[in-house]
Amino acid sequence: MAFEGLTDRLQKAMEKLRRKPKVTEADLRETMREIRLALLEADVNFKVVKDFVKTVREKAAGAEVLKGLNPAQQIVKIVNDELTKLMGEEAVPLNKAPHIPTVIMMVGLQGAGKTTTAGKLALRLKNENHARPMFIAADVYRPAAITQLQQVADQIDVPVFEKGTDVDPVEIVREGMEVAQKNHNDYVIIDTAGRLQIDEQLMDELANIKELVNPNEILLVIDSMTGQNAVNMAQGFDDKLDITGVILTKLDGDTRGGAAMSIRAVTGKPIKFVGEGEKMEDLDVFHPDRMASRILGMGDMMTLIEKAQKNFDEEQAQETMDKMRENTFDYNDFLAQMDQVTKMGPLENIIKMMPGMANNPALKNLNLDPKQFAHIRAIVLSMTPEERENPDIMNPSRRRRLAAGAGRPIVEVNRMIKQFNQMRKMMKQVTNGNFNGMQNMFGGQMPGGKMGQMAMNRMARKMKKDKQKRIKKLRKLRKKK
Numbered sequence: 001m002a003f004e005g006l007t008d009r010l011q012k013a014m015e016k017l018r019r020k021p022k023v024t025e026a027d028l029r030e031t032m033r034e035i036r037l038a039l040l041e042a043d044v045n046f047k048v049v050k051d052f053v054k055t056v057r058e059k060a061a062g063a064e065v066l067k068g069l070n071p072a073q074q075i076v077k078i079v080n081d082e083l084t085k086l087m088g089e090e091a092v093p094l095n096k097a098p099h100i101p102t103v104i105m106m107v108g109l110q111g112a113g114k115t116t117t118a119g120k121l122a123l124r125l126k127n128e129n130h131a132r133p134m135f136i137a138a139d140v141y142r143p144a145a146i147t148q149l150q151q152v153a154d155q156i157d158v159p160v161f162e163k164g165t166d167v168d169p170v171e172i173v174r175e176g177m178e179v180a181q182k183n184h185n186d187y188v189i190i191d192t193a194g195r196l197q198i199d200e201q202l203m204d205e206l207a208n209i210k211e212l213v214n215p216n217e218i219l220l221v222i223d224s225m226t227g228q229n230a231v232n233m234a235q236g237f238d239d240k241l242d243i244t245g246v247i248l249t250k251l252d253g254d255t256r257g258g259a260a261m262s263i264r265a266v267t268g269k270p271i272k273f274v275g276e277g278e279k280m281e282d283l284d285v286f287h288p289d290r291m292a293s294r295i296l297g298m299g300d301m302m303t304l305i306e307k308a309q310k311n312f313d314e315e316q317a318q319e320t321m322d323k324m325r326e327n328t329f330d331y332n333d334f335l336a337q338m339d340q341v342t343k344m345g346p347l348e349n350i351i352k353m354m355p356g357m358a359n360n361p362a363l364k365n366l367n368l369d370p371k372q373f374a375h376i377r378a379i380v381l382s383m384t385p386e387e388r389e390n391p392d393i394m395n396p397s398r399r400r401r402l403a404a405g406a407g408r409p410i411v412e413v414n415r416m417i418k419q420f421n422q423m424r425k426m427m428k429q430v431t432n433g434n435f436n437g438m439q440n441m442f443g444g445q446m447p448g449g450k451m452g453q454m455a456m457n458r459m460a461r462k463m464k465k466d467k468q469k470r471i472k473k474l475r476k477l478r479k480k481k
Contacts, residue, residue, distance in 0.1 A: 006042040009038035010296055012034075013035060017031050020072065023075070028057065035079070036049055042258045043258030044261045044262050045231055045258070048266065052086055059078045076296065080292050080293065083288075083292035083295060084289045086261055087292065088286075089288055090287075095217050096216065100187075101180050102217075103213050104189045105209065105218045107206055107219070107241065108194055109233065113223060114194055114221040115191055116249075117247055119149075119156055119280055121247075122135065123156045123283075132185050133185060134185040134188050134189070135158060135159070135191060136160075136172065136176035137150075138173050138191060138193065138209065139191055139193040140164075140165040146160075146165070149162075150162070161176035161179050161180070169205055170208050176188070177212075190215070198233065206240070219247050224250055224260060224274075230259035231258075234269070235267055245269055245270050245271070246263055246269060246270070246272065248273075248274045248275065260286075273285060273286055330391055331388035331391060332388050335377065338373065375406070375412065378408065379403075391420065
């Protein structure tokens with residue numbers, strides 16, 4: 001994630017505060033200094049940092065906080081609340097036209113990922129709104145821009161209107177809008193030209209397109225790796241076009257994340273989506289409160305649950321839960337679950353959404369190389385149907401045959417089988433509301449300390465309630481019979 005360095009520094013500052021039996025004014029000053037340095041290092045705008053630190057200090061310096069119960073936790077809550085406010089407080093949905101089509105202009109500099117993001121947005125509209133979007137190829141300057149848009153469109157089965165590179169972009173948009181209205185497309189996404197830097201010619205062209213179509217959205221696509229320059233760029237586009245929102249790309253890259261925390265404060269315009277991956281499905285709604293939790297290392301369970309709901313078949317998930325509870329979970333189930341988990345994105349990103357896992361030392365020791373999935377799959381696929389259905393029959397001779405069949409060392413086969421058995425045992429406990437198995441994985445402590453323990457306790461209570469509901473439902477069904 002983009003905020004790993006910032007998360008690490010903020011967690012250390014807060015942990016230092018939590019260890020204090022009593023928090024003094026001097027402790028608060030030291031913590032605020034750490035926060036200020038962490039934010040500046042993350043490339044957050046200097047004025048934004050100054051205002052943020054001042055606000056947090058004023059709210060935290062009150063006698064109610066410093067002399068009250070759990071002052072450290074109260075200060076963490078203040079920091080969390082102010083981070084959320086800084087980034088916009090709540091998710092902002094796309095504007096929608098009262099009559100179709102809704103027109104979305106994608107603008108930005110070259111290399112920000114504008115065309116790919118247009119594709120991701122179109123796919124999201126198709127999947128979630130059952131929409132029939134259409135692209136208009138209005139970038140006639142960049143070599144192969146139209147070809148790239150067509151390739152993206154082919155992947156997601158969305159039509160493209162284009163007139164080549166010898167027609168004025170404004171005329172292309174005019175004709176494209178007529179086609180969209182004729183075909184009853186409910187969304188039109190205009191892929192406009194980018195430049196290596198903001199110039200008058202670019203802005204005049206975009207202003208002319210805006211005047212022609214009166215778009216419902218002007219979304220500025222920004223590469224989050226550009227840091228502080230992203231904020232300056234957003235201001236430049238906003239001054240000329242009055243943008244309606246921002247999409248940040250490459251938020252999963254090796255970046256300090258300052259743009260995400262500065263843009264809203266500087267321009268007043270919301271970040272509507274973030275791109276965190278290479279796949280066409282990797283575009284997520286930007287939730288300021290969830291991002292603040294992730295920055296503070298408190299996880300993002302809501303996004304994790306949403307990803308799971310999107311990628312997991314509910315009936316299959318319930319069947320798997322029952323198998324885990326009854327200890328009949330086998331290698332066929334394991335393979336199916338592994339396939340569904342990989343659809344959610346890189347495993348490292350998924351684990352970091354759990355409370356306290358963003359910079360957990362246990363995570364750093366895990367081997368999360370995607371190739372490991374391929375190796376595990378090869379081992380499982382080398383098993384006979386009987387072996388997959390009966391994990392307990394894996395004797396030494398069978399293991400040697402698996403190693404030869406999968407082309408992996410015997411030690412790797414043994415390790416995989418041991419991990420599978422440990423996971424099966426732990427998941428049986430977890431599905432019955434017992435988190436001791438998971439606690440042992442992290443040296444007797446739940447990930448995220450008290451925050452992690454509280455999250456897991458809530459989950460345990462929910463699972464217990466769900467179990468009680470299922471029992472009542474079964475009893476009712478039996479009575480009817």
